[in-house]
Amino acid sequence: MKKYKNIQNKALITLPFLEIKKRTVNFCVFLVCLCGVTTFAQVSLKADTTKIRIGEQINYQIEVDGINGIEFQKLQLDSFRKLEVLKSYKIDTLKNKLIKKYTLTSFDSGRYMLPKQMVKIFSRPVFTDSLIINVSTVAIDTIKQPIFPIKAIQKQSLNLKDYTKNYWWLLLLLPIIGLIIWYFFIRKKETEKERIAKIPPFEMAVQQLENLDKKLLWQNNKTKAYYSELTDIIRTFIEKELKIPALESTTNELVNAIKKTNNSNKLEISKKTVLKLKDLLQEADLVKFAKSKPFANEIEMHRKYATLILEGLKAVEIKEIEKENTTEFVAENKIESPNKKNNVE
16 A cells, blocks of 8 residues: 555656656757758858949849748948949749849949848848958040040930920910911901902092002102002003903003903993003003103103093993993883883773
C-alpha cells in the first residue's frame, strides 16, 4: 500500500515537469525554424556600374531569396539628395526570388553613398549593403574644340492644337464679327445699290451732274477728267432709256444708232438734241484724244448741252407714254361705241 502511494506521488510530481519540458522543446523548434527562414531568405543588391558621368544611368536592383512575407520599403537615397530615381519598376519574380529594380542618375559630380536598404521579412527588418557611386564630369577639350557663341532663342511654330487651346475664344468671336460686318457693311451696300437701282435714270443723271459741278474739275485744270465723266453720265442715261449700248459705241455709232431708233420707233427726238449730243461727244473726243483745251465759255456751254440733252430724251419718254395711253383710250372708246349706239336706239 505504501509502495502504491509513493508511485502515485511520483507521478504527480513528474507530470508538470514533462509539460514544461514539452513547451520548452516546442519553443526551441520555433526559434530554429525562424532562424532557418531568416538565414534562408538572404537579401542582396546588384548594380551594373558604380562609375558614371553626369546624366548617365545606373541599373540598381534588390534581390530577396523567397517569396512569402517579404515587404520592400521606399528606396533611401544619399544624404545630399544628388542621386535621383528616374524609374521604379514593379516587383519581378524569378526562380523563387523577388527582384525590385530602379534606374538612377545624377547631374552633379561627386562621390555619393547609397545607404543600406531595408527589406522586411515576416515583419523582421533585413538590410542590404551600402553602395558607393562616383559621378564624374565630362572633360571638354577647349583647345581642339572651338567655343561657339550662345544661340538666340528660337520660336517654335504653333500648330492647330496650340491655336485651339490658346485662342478658343476666337471661335466664338469670329461669327459675331462676321454678323456685324455683314449687317453694317455688306447689307448697307446691298440696300444702297437697291436704292440707287430704284431711282429713275433721269433723276440719277441730274444728281450725277450736280455732283460733277461740285468737284470743280475743269476749274482745277482737269478738263480731260471733266469731259470723261460728263460724257459717261450722258451715255449711261442713253443706255438705260433707249436701250442702246452707248458706253461701248463711238460718237458716230451712237449718233447713228439714236437716229435709227428715232426713225423706227417714231420717238420724235428733235434734231437740236441730236446735234447738241454730237457736238458734246466730238468735243469730248478732242479733249481726251487730241489734247484739245476748250475755253471756259465753251465748257459751260457743253455743260448746258448735257442738261438739254437729258431733258430732250426725257420728254421723248413722256410723249411715248402719253401716246400709248391715248391709243388705249381710243381703242376702249371704239369697243364701247356700238353699245352706246344700241342704247341710243
